[in-house]
Amino acid sequence: MEVLTNMAGNVWKVVVQPGDQVSEGQDVVILESMKMEIPISAEVSGIVDEIVVNEGDFVNDGDVVIKLK
Helix, strand or coil: CEEECCCCEEEEEECCCCCCEECCCCEEEEEEECCEEEEEECCCCEEEEEECCCCCCEECCCCEEEEEC
16 A cells, blocks of 8 residues: 655655554655645555655655555
């Protein structure tokens, strides 16, 4: 399962670590776009398997940021 971005922006903060349990709707990454903070939430519950992005990375709409298992 993958958590995808819903807009382009810079990764401001990654708020989970590998191995963390996340719930559906929980914020996992915060993007910064046009001087606004936009939270990216998990669409399903799971355990963080891999963090694909680093803080400061630029992402486009639809990019994978977190992989869940």
